[in-house]
Amino acid sequence: MKKNISTFPLLIGLFFVILYAAFPTKMHFIDGLLYSWNLENLETKYMLHPHHPLWLPVMHIIYNVVRSFFPDLQAIAFLSFVNAMLGGGLVYLFIRILQRFIQSSVIPILTGLFLGFSWGMMTYCADANIYILVFVLLSGSTIVLFNEEKLSLKNSLYATGLVIISSLMHQMAFLFTVPVLIAILICRGKSHLFRNAGICTMVYAFCVIVINYIVYIFARPLVDDSITSTFLTWLTTFGGNAEWWTIGSRGLTNAASIFLYTQVNLFIHTPDSALNQLFKLYEQNYVLPAYIIPHLIIVMSLLWEIVSLIKNREDSCKTRTVRIFLLSWIIPYFIFLHFYSALSTHFKLFYFIPLMMLWAMQLNRLSDKFRGMVIPVCWVVLVIFAGWNISTGLVPNSYPERNPSLKQALIIADKVNENDLIIFSAQENYTAVVTRYYTDADAVPLRSTPPILSQTESGFLDIDRRTVEFLNDRYNRIFLSEKACGIKPRNLYFSGYFFKPPHPWELGFHPSSIKIINEIPLKNGESLYQVELTPSMRFRENAE
Structure with missing residues (x-):
């Protein structure tokens, strides 16, 4: 029996490694594309970042070692495979943690399968990102605490x-x-x-x-x-960044709608839900009741657990400690993420994983008769749940045609060379990141706000001049996307993060600096416009 207890989680973990690795997504998370480009193009010293100071440098060292054996290995494929392995390991650790606290041999396996087949896990274990490694480390900390x-x-x-x-x-x-x-x-x-x-x-x-x-x-x-x-x-x-505080930046109703929608995506794939696009339906201040129900279930289960801890003191000290531990893990994240980055599904995984543990322990506490009725229903739901997420999400998302931005990038790839630059509009931020990774050219989105909000007009003219000189020196050809050509005549800026160092700290120009010299039609009906950049008329008038 003990052998089966340790063998089943290992086999399940290996199964999920194979599943995630077999269908790496093409609906890439934007950060994964940025990280992958950095790993392939920058030195380690340029990868130091305040949000995750060690992850990129460590991954860069490991990636370079692996690439010495596989020279053609893309960073995005490397990171996706690493996450597939970590995802299988996370499911294994999850089941092993539950086996320490639950005598039932079925409930840990059942809950582990639910976790592995959840859309939140499938999304990020088949993609290039940092989060799965963090969850493995947190799960390891949990095992050590209760070892x-x-x-x-x-x-x-x-x-x-x-x-x-x-x-x-x-x-x-x-x-x-x-x-x-x-x-x-x-x-x-x-x-x-x-x-x-x-x-x-x-x-x-x-x-x-x-x-x-x-x-x-x-x-x-x-x-x-x-x-x-x-x-x-x-x-x-x-x-x-104030934009990340969703209630302030988007309003209470929109923030609540987005939070409920992305929370549902932890569990199940909703058709046509792209991770990197705004949820247009919910910008209309409309929330389907179906998206409120999972939220109510989560809130009620947390309240039930709190009341149960207060009323019942029959559990062993260790069991009560685990329950308090899980509540103190879930509740801070659950509350914090109502206010911060409601659009992000990946952050919600920080409370989703311990929530699944808590639900397993609550299922285990049910009476034998009631538990005997609930578990068969759970198995049926699991089969439907897994089949839906795999057939509508995991498998289709592994094809390039699923991602419109990737389709466009592959079309553009034949038209541009290594020393070219493509400038996209601010609304095409994701397309710019995809294009930069999947073509030989550099690609950068515009931004409408300056890095320094107090930027003076005379200061901007100097930025315009230096930017034009920098771009003309670095690139043979410069293109604008169709949407970027329709920009309003106002000061425009770039994020220096998109350019290889070294580069000026502040980058921007006025549309009067642009002169269209050639139109290049694309197969999808859109066009790229080759442009010539000169310091803006306003700068020349000022100089005179």
Whole structure:
């Protein structure tokens, strides 16, 4: 029996590795495309980033080692395969964690399969991104915390160490500090209460701040000074962009609609739901009742767990600790993500995984009779659930035709060369990123706001002149997309992040700098416009 308990999770994990690796998505997450391009084109020193200071440099080193054996390996294929392996490992760890707390041999397997077949897991385990590695590290920290009857200081520090690494891989993991400290406070006993929690807190804060500071010192000469003017800005930049605070930037109704929609995408694939497009239906302030129901189920299950903990004290100390640990993991993320980045499905995985653990424990606490009725229904739902997500999402999304931006990039690829630049409109941000990765040319979207909001008109004229000189020196040909040609006559800017270093900190120009010299028709009915750039008329008049 013990052999089966350890063998089944391993076989299930291997199955999901094969499933995710067999169907790598072409509906790429935008960050994955940016990371992949960086891995292929930049030196390690140019990959230091405040949101995830260690992930890109570490992956760059590993990718270069692997590419020495497979020279033609694309970074996006490498990262997708790494995530497929990590995804299978995450399902394995998930089941093993549940087997420590649940005597039933069926419920951990059933819940692990639900996790593996969920659309949130399928989406990110078949793509290039950072998040799956972070969840593996957090799951490892959970196993270490509950590996022994009485938590030792050594294991407390090990668990804290894994949280430190995960936080340096991605800042969103910092909230996991809350359940770790609560587990240490409960498990270490009153005699060690403040000493051990204090030690782990200081170790965590010291390592995260010091390592971030070291990364900041190395990165400071390489990044826009307006973004990292101080170390505190660097450390807190994850929440520094007002656009990410959805309630403020999009309004309460829209933010709630988007949150409910993306939350449903954790569980099931909704047809024609592209990760990198705004959900137009929900911009009309309309929320389908079907999207409210999963939210109500989550809220009610959390309330049930809290009430159950208060009323019933019959569980063992370890079981109660695990339940408190899971609640303190879920609730901070669940509340925080109502306000921050409601559009992002991937952040919601931070509470989705412990939520699945909590549901498994709640199912296990049902009476034998009721549980005997519920589990067969769950198996039927699982089969339908898995079949739907695979047939409508995972498999179709592995074909290039599924992604309109990728189709356009492959058409453009025949028309451009290595030293060309394509300028897209701000609305074509995702298309620009896809085009840059899948063609030999550079591609960059415009932005309507300057990096420095107090930019003066005379200052912009100097930016215009330097930008025109920089682009003409670096590129043989410069193209505008059809939409970019229709831009209003106003000051326009580039994000320096899209250009290979070195480049001017501030990049922008006025449409009067553009002169169209050639139109290149594309197979999809659109056109690219080759342009000539000269300093704007306003700059020349000012100079005279």
